[in-house]
Amino acid sequence: MSTIFSKIIAKEIPADIVYEDELVMAFRDIAPSAPVHILIIPKAEIATVNDVAPSHEAALGRLFTVAARIASDEGIADDGFRLIVNCNKHGGQEVFHLHMHLLGGRRLGPMLAK
Numbered sequence: 001m002s003t004i005f006s007k008i009i010a011k012e013i014p015a016d017i018v019y020e021d022e023l024v025m026a027f028r029d030i031a032p033s034a035p036v037h038i039l040i041i042p043k044a045e046i047a048t049v050n051d052v053a054p055s056h057e058a059a060l061g062r063l064f065t066v067a068a069r070i071a072s073d074e075g076i077a078d079d080g081f082r083l084i085v086n087c088n089k090h091g092g093q094e095v096f097h098l099h100m101h102l103l104g105g106r107r108l109g110p111m112l113a114k
Protein backbone atom coordinates (compact mmCIF):
# COMPACT_ATOMS: atom_id res chain seq x y z
CA MET A 1 0.00 0.00 0.00
CA SER A 2 1.51 3.31 -1.09
CA THR A 3 1.94 6.24 1.27
CA ILE A 4 2.77 9.92 1.00
CA PHE A 5 6.44 8.91 0.90
CA SER A 6 5.92 7.12 -2.43
CA LYS A 7 4.60 10.41 -3.80
CA ILE A 8 7.74 12.17 -2.52
CA ILE A 9 9.94 9.51 -4.17
CA ALA A 10 8.01 10.00 -7.42
CA LYS A 11 8.37 13.82 -7.02
CA GLU A 12 4.59 14.11 -7.22
CA ILE A 13 4.62 16.21 -4.06
CA PRO A 14 7.44 18.51 -2.96
CA ALA A 15 9.97 17.75 -0.25
CA ASP A 16 13.26 19.28 0.84
CA ILE A 17 15.40 16.45 -0.51
CA VAL A 18 18.95 16.34 0.86
CA TYR A 19 20.14 13.06 -0.69
CA GLU A 20 19.00 10.57 -3.31
CA ASP A 21 20.45 7.53 -5.01
CA GLU A 22 19.08 4.39 -6.62
CA LEU A 23 18.17 2.76 -3.29
CA VAL A 24 17.27 5.51 -0.83
CA MET A 25 16.09 9.09 -0.48
CA ALA A 26 16.49 11.56 2.40
CA PHE A 27 14.42 14.68 3.00
CA ARG A 28 13.69 17.07 5.86
CA ASP A 29 10.80 16.18 8.14
CA ILE A 30 7.81 18.47 7.60
CA ALA A 31 7.35 18.86 11.39
CA PRO A 32 10.89 18.81 12.79
CA SER A 33 11.46 17.69 16.38
CA ALA A 34 15.05 19.00 16.45
CA PRO A 35 17.15 21.55 14.55
CA VAL A 36 18.15 18.71 12.21
CA HIS A 37 15.35 16.22 11.52
CA ILE A 38 15.77 14.26 8.33
CA LEU A 39 13.93 11.16 7.18
CA ILE A 40 15.95 8.54 5.31
CA ILE A 41 13.83 6.03 3.45
CA PRO A 42 14.31 3.06 1.15
CA LYS A 43 12.75 3.60 -2.27
CA ALA A 44 11.25 0.13 -1.99
CA GLU A 45 7.82 0.14 -0.38
CA ILE A 46 8.48 -1.65 2.91
CA ALA A 47 5.64 -0.87 5.30
CA THR A 48 7.28 -1.64 8.65
CA VAL A 49 10.29 -3.34 10.17
CA ASN A 50 8.03 -6.41 10.43
CA ASP A 51 8.05 -6.58 6.63
CA VAL A 52 11.83 -6.53 6.21
CA ALA A 53 13.29 -9.37 4.13
CA PRO A 54 16.85 -10.37 3.19
CA SER A 55 16.32 -8.80 -0.25
CA HIS A 56 16.08 -5.40 1.47
CA GLU A 57 19.47 -5.60 3.14
CA ALA A 58 21.32 -3.46 0.58
CA ALA A 59 18.81 -0.62 0.87
CA LEU A 60 18.54 -0.87 4.65
CA GLY A 61 22.31 -0.91 5.05
CA ARG A 62 22.43 2.17 2.82
CA LEU A 63 20.21 4.00 5.33
CA PHE A 64 23.13 3.94 7.79
CA THR A 65 25.84 5.01 5.35
CA VAL A 66 23.62 7.86 4.19
CA ALA A 67 22.81 8.79 7.81
CA ALA A 68 26.52 9.09 8.56
CA ARG A 69 27.11 11.15 5.42
CA ILE A 70 24.22 13.52 6.15
CA ALA A 71 25.23 13.91 9.81
CA SER A 72 28.66 14.98 8.58
CA ASP A 73 27.20 17.32 5.96
CA GLU A 74 24.88 18.88 8.55
CA GLY A 75 27.79 19.39 10.97
CA ILE A 76 26.32 17.26 13.77
CA ALA A 77 28.48 14.15 13.54
CA ASP A 78 30.93 15.01 16.31
CA ASP A 79 28.37 16.33 18.80
CA GLY A 80 26.20 13.32 18.04
CA PHE A 81 22.70 12.53 16.93
CA ARG A 82 19.97 9.93 17.21
CA LEU A 83 18.57 7.46 14.68
CA ILE A 84 15.04 6.17 15.26
CA VAL A 85 12.90 3.65 13.39
CA ASN A 86 9.35 3.38 14.71
CA CYS A 87 7.23 0.28 14.14
CA ASN A 88 3.45 0.05 14.36
CA LYS A 89 1.21 1.39 17.12
CA HIS A 90 3.38 0.95 20.19
CA GLY A 91 6.37 2.35 18.31
CA GLY A 92 4.38 5.42 17.28
CA GLN A 93 4.65 4.82 13.54
CA GLU A 94 2.43 7.16 11.53
CA VAL A 95 3.62 6.65 7.95
CA PHE A 96 3.68 3.03 6.86
CA HIS A 97 6.72 3.26 4.61
CA LEU A 98 9.74 2.24 6.66
CA HIS A 99 11.91 5.26 7.47
CA MET A 100 14.81 6.24 9.68
CA HIS A 101 14.65 9.53 11.58
CA LEU A 102 17.98 11.38 11.86
CA LEU A 103 17.71 13.86 14.73
CA GLY A 104 20.34 16.24 16.04
CA GLY A 105 21.53 19.79 16.49
CA ARG A 106 20.76 19.90 20.22
CA ARG A 107 20.96 17.64 23.26
CA LEU A 108 18.08 15.25 22.74
CA GLY A 109 17.68 14.18 26.35
CA PRO A 110 16.66 10.75 27.58
CA MET A 111 15.82 8.24 24.90
CA LEU A 112 12.24 7.60 26.04
CA ALA A 113 9.58 9.72 27.70
CA LYS A 114 8.73 8.11 31.04
Ligand code: 5GP
Pocket (backbone or CB within 6 Å): 004, 015, 016, 027, 028, 029, 030, 031, 032, 039, 085, 086, 092, 093, 094, 095, 096
Ligand atom coordinates in the same frame (compact mmCIF):
# COMPACT_ATOMS: atom_id res chain seq x y z
P1 5GP B 1 6.66 8.10 12.14
O1 5GP B 1 5.85 8.57 13.29
O2 5GP B 1 5.84 7.32 11.15
O3 5GP B 1 7.92 7.40 12.56
O4 5GP B 1 7.18 9.43 11.43
C1 5GP B 1 6.57 9.98 10.31
C2 5GP B 1 7.22 11.33 10.08
O5 5GP B 1 6.90 11.77 8.78
C3 5GP B 1 6.76 12.41 11.06
O6 5GP B 1 7.89 12.92 11.77
C4 5GP B 1 6.09 13.44 10.16
O7 5GP B 1 6.34 14.77 10.58
C5 5GP B 1 6.72 13.15 8.81
N1 5GP B 1 5.88 13.46 7.67
C6 5GP B 1 4.59 13.08 7.49
N2 5GP B 1 4.12 13.52 6.31
C7 5GP B 1 5.16 14.18 5.72
C8 5GP B 1 5.29 14.85 4.45
O8 5GP B 1 4.37 14.92 3.64
N3 5GP B 1 6.50 15.40 4.20
C9 5GP B 1 7.56 15.33 5.06
N4 5GP B 1 8.69 15.91 4.71
N5 5GP B 1 7.46 14.70 6.26
C10 5GP B 1 6.28 14.14 6.58
